[in-house]
Amino acid sequence: MAVDYKDIIRDLRNKIYKPVYFLAGKEPYYIDHITDFIEENVLDESEKAFNQTVLYGLDVSVTQVIEICRRFPMMANHQVVVVREAQKLKKIEELLFYVENPLNSTILVIAYKYELPDKRKSLYKALSKRGWYFESDKVPEYQIPGWIDRYLTDRGIMTGVDASKLLSEFLGNDLGKIANELDKLIISLPKENPRITTDLVERSIGISKDYSPNELWRAIVYRNPLKAARVVNYYASHSKREIIILIIPVLFSNFSRLLIYHSLKDKSDGNVVAMLKTYPGYVRDYRAAAALYNVGACMNIISLIRSYDLRAKGFGDAGSDAGDLLRELVFKIMH
Numbered sequence: 001m002a003v004d005y006k007d008i009i010r011d012l013r014n015k016i017y018k019p020v021y022f023l024a025g026k027e028p029y030y031i032d033h034i035t036d037f038i039e040e041n042v043l044d045e046s047e048k049a050f051n052q053t054v055l056y057g058l059d060v061s062v063t064q065v066i067e068i069c070r071r072f073p074m075m076a077n078h079q080v081v082v083v084r085e086a087q088k089l090k091k092i093e094e095l096l097f098y099v100e101n102p103l104n105s106t107i108l109v110i111a112y113k114y115e116l117p118d119k120r121k122s123l124y125k126a127l128s129k130r131g132w133y134f135e136s137d138k139v140p141e142y143q144i145p146g147w148i149d150r151y152l153t154d155r156g157i158m159t160g161v162d163a164s165k166l167l168s169e170f171l172g173n174d175l176g177k178i179a180n181e182l183d184k185l186i187i188s189l190p191k192e193n194p195r196i197t198t199d200l201v202e203r204s205i206g207i208s209k210d211y212s213p214n215e216l217w218r219a220i221v222y223r224n225p226l227k228a229a230r231v232v233n234y235y236a237s238h239s240k241r242e243i244i245i246l247i248i249p250v251l252f253s254n255f256s257r258l259l260i261y262h263s264l265k266d267k268s269d270g271n272v273v274a275m276l277k278t279y280p281g282y283v284r285d286y287r288a289a290a291a292l293y294n295v296g297a298c299m300n301i302i303s304l305i306r307s308y309d310l311r312a313k314g315f316g317d318a319g320s321d322a323g324d325l326l327r328e329l330v331f332k333i334m335h
Contacts, residue, residue: 005136012034018107019104020108020130020132021034021107022112022134023109023134024116024133024134024136025116026115029179030136031112031136035111038082042080051079051080052082055083056083057084057089062095065083065089065108066094073105073106080109081107082109083111084111086112086113096123099123099127100126142279147175147178156194157195158194158195158196160197162209170205170212170213170246172246182196185200188204214282216231216232221288221292236323237323244323245312248309248326255298257276257278257286258293261289262294262298308325
């Protein structure tokens with residue numbers, strides 16, 4: 001039985017601890033949040049020096065992890081053992097020997113990011129049966145505006161639907177990136193009646209509802225080079241490399257979805273929304289795109305986008321202007 005993020009945090013705040021937390025999944029945000037919360041809050045500062053150990057999967061063996069977990073805490077009720085990058089831990093299945101008979105004074109945290117354990121194996125079954133397994137799934141992009149609303153509401157901040165949607169279109173579904181941008185916005189808000197609007201988003205982050213990454217995608221899909229040029233020039237004029245870096249993954253995501261669209265036998269609206277995890281209103285855009293870009297073209301464009309993503313980040317092309325790179329990329333996609 002997998003457990004819920006809110007249940008884990010609630011129990012931790014109430015000092016109800018489990019001997020093992022196996023945190024897995026493709027969304028690192030919740031895994032990092034739980035791990036950080038345990039590191040920061042379970043032990044007092046005076047207890048951490050002797051009772052808190054942080055390990056990395058690439059640098060340790062399962063045997064070493066178990067040996068550390070079998071130690072008793074020194075002048076404290078618990079010891080905390082955190083294994084970060086646990087997906088790189090070799091022979092992780094051997095943790096089963098410890099999971100079946102853990103030390104109650106040890107809190108073992110396994111941060112198994114970006115991947116899932118083999119659910120056919122005994123380790124997963126033992127963890128799930130005891131309620132020690134947490135799975136952090138990627139939030140579909142069409143659910144991100146709601147996630148943004150909840151994130152802000154939990155912090156006493158009001159927002160509009162348009163602002164949430166604009167942020168989601170620009171930032172995709174990387175929760176860590178979204179939370180970071182939201183935290184920056186929150187700092188700039190007044191204490192009385194704090195509210196995030198589209199105007200604030202445009203002023204603070206440099207993005208516009210009229211020039212969103214999805215508007216660039218639609219310009220490409222509907223063969224509108226003038227509109228594509230206006231969007232590209234808008235971002236290029238900001239001279240912010242980090243903005244360009246955020247746009248390119250949106251194009252990658254859309255062309256990756258287009259590749260999935262081509263593979264669907266059932267191309268009804270409902271099935272396309274379910275399989276592509278997109279907004280119902282975007283289905284017609286994918287139909288239009290499919291008429292222009294076949295499977296081979298999609299694969300070539302995805303490879304091209306990967307290349308320009310690396311160049312925009314400075315790999316092998318540190319001197320190029322980010323705006324010029326975006327112009328080149330869009331030109332090659334449309335021609």
